[in-house]
Amino acid sequence: MSVSDLISAFDAIPKLSTVVPEINPIFLDAPVWLTENYIQDALRNFYDDQKLTITALDGRPALGRGENYGGVLTRLKAEFTRGDGRSQNGYYIIKTSFESDEFSRKTMEPYDIFNREMSIYEQILPKLNSLLLEIDDEEQIFAETMAVDYDRSALIFEDLNVRGFIMPDRLKGLDLKLARLVLRKLAKMHATSAVLNERECGTLETYDRGMFNRHTDNYAPCFLGMIEAASKRVSQWPGYEQYAEKLKALIPVYMELGKRVFDVSPGVNVLAHGDLWTNNVLVKYDKVTGEAEDAIIIDFQYAAWGSPAIDLFYFLNSSLQLDFHLHHQEELIQHYFEIFSDTLRKLRYKARIPSLHNFHLELKRKSFYAMHTSINIFAIQRNVETDDADFNALMQTNQRAINFKNCCYNNPVTQRVLRELLPVYNNEGLLDTDQ
Template sequence: MDAPEWLSENYIQEALRVHHKDPGLHLRSMHVQPAMGKGENYGGVLTRVKAKYQLSRNQQRLEKCMIVKTSFEDDPVASAIMAPYDVFNREMQIYEEVLPKLSELLREIDDTDELFATAIHVDYKRQLLIFEDLSERGFVMANRLHGLDMPHVKLILRKLAKMHATSAVWNERQNGCLEKYDRGFFNRYTDNYSPYFVGSLLACAEYVLKNMPDYRFYADKLKALAPHYMEIGKRCFAVTPGQVNVFAHGDMWVNNVMIKYDPKTSEPVDVRLIDFQYSFWGSPTLDLHHLFNTSLQEPLRLAKQDILFQYYHGIFSDVLKRLNYGAHPVPTLHMFRQEVEQKRFFAFHSACVIQPVMINEDTADADFNSLMGEDERGLKFKYSVYCNSRVQKNLSNLLPLFNRRGLLDVNQAD
């Protein structure tokens, strides 16, 4: 989708005047282009803006690159579907009120790690966020089709563990202030994502039935699961009393991190977490299941998850202890692994419903309306993502595994 018409030079000039607290700031020029290609993002409209401007106080000339994120305001169908999730207002609030507090908590323990991009301007009326363009500081987006190796995923887990731990502490200190964020992908207010989630589950079942004759048993189980799918997801997302719940990212995959590489070795050295539209209060393990089952290279997903859960737990528990968290016992590794299993339905969902869309290479119909549509175009698109050879290999490896863990059963325990 194109940038909205009202995203003009006057608008950017006013936003920069507020940011710099300089009412006389003068915008000299502005260049606008899409920030992401088709099929790379389904959660809003992202526009890259390069602005050249002059401060009035000292006549200093500056240049700033920014990412402008806007809602689907020009698409009534997308707007209606997204409305109950309230993603844009909540994300603006998160950038203004939540993320800066989490960063402050890290500084309490002399941890200078930066976790997030900086918000430059927030506009609730227009449902718009302007961020620093991290690419100007050497950060880039990893290739969603290649997947993440061990150095990449450990960097992300380090940041995620610190975000989760500081959020648990902040919520404790502020009398449950983060518990109002209860609108993740599965929530008690809406089933508007059902056409995507259940539609993709049925498309998966249809593909398996037609093309994987030895797996017909699994296709039948997927079809039987469909009427119960959204309720199982809601139970998975429900807060479990007695556990350390956190402010979870909610959509943790390769396209929602920016990575900086060492120019000499090409090794990843830093990461920033971005895109908090679906953040929610709940189990930290849901972010890990989502990341591991959408974005890891296959040898890691199949053989190294135990190592990665342990790595995350070490950082998570250490930050909780250093910040004197006391609302619940800091989980032992054994307790944490029990929670991992309790929430593993989201691993199945992320692997079999979400990842096929994320690694789709045919972008002709890759847009929000195809994802949510129940018309011929939408059904065709959802079926087409399972025609990917990589998706087929994943299904052949993972469906038996998920079935052995009871995740294809209708009567799953919550």
């Protein structure tokens, strides 16, 4: 059965309230509608077997606190019996919204992240795969979608963990080989998206609600609160007082500077992933050597049309082992660019393909995002104090939220990044309000 067949089958699932009495969700924190009957109905429609019966169902959160802030991920193992008597196991990941948390739901609403991600998986990624097949490139870049449920803002995927894919250690970061592997796949995604947008007359340009955008400032409490917490921490270090003052002075203009990164500029533009970091990559490691042999990019809630710099600066300044974060970015950008430009040429991209030098100049105009990611995002993603690590702590301004943001800068790894990079960013003018 094809993916489109499965999507159609999933859409045909009756609403649970018309089929079964009210029952408890499969585990305590699951959405109220995510019940055994819901999963059973989905499987019956997928396998076209109305006698299919679940005999055992194990559901649990796929990630812990501090591992994910963009939705609820549930890992399921279903044991079921088919109508012909055969027994079968299925392994799934279900991604859902924060529908039970009104604050989270209302904060995210202007970003439209769940509808966007569903449309990306259903409509865009299959087209990008088709473009790669045009040039005989069969490398898998994305997880295949099993089902899309627009009514409940839910996606169902095969659980790639069963095939040996796991999430890398966010606290350790990626080594050079794995970073190159992810950038190779990112380059192909970017190149095919540029070609698709060219062939379909701007179809991707409607994706304009990235982390920073011209429609909403709802995430300002997170970004501004983190910068204020960083300023407080840095002010305690002798010799760094000037950087603390500059960070605090950025607060009134910070959101505007971020929006300029996401504004479409002259040059090659692409569909950026928008949140490409360690926890949005699944990796298969060689069982003998322990080295990465494959990687899959997941989670497209913040996909946005714009500069490749959005993903490059975010990934390179959030997800690498510290030495590569600080010293090997130019090498990795060159690696990305070689694959990016080569894929554009193979697909007969009609617009101008920049030289490597000109590509660096295009990236330079978006350098604020490198500073933002290193100083702001890195502290969140490498945070080790996870008791209060949730979406509300990021987005609210109460004392609990302030305490959480301050705790993010207790991490010695984060402090080292700030100590080493603040002088660099200052010399580049990226701490100035008039940049």
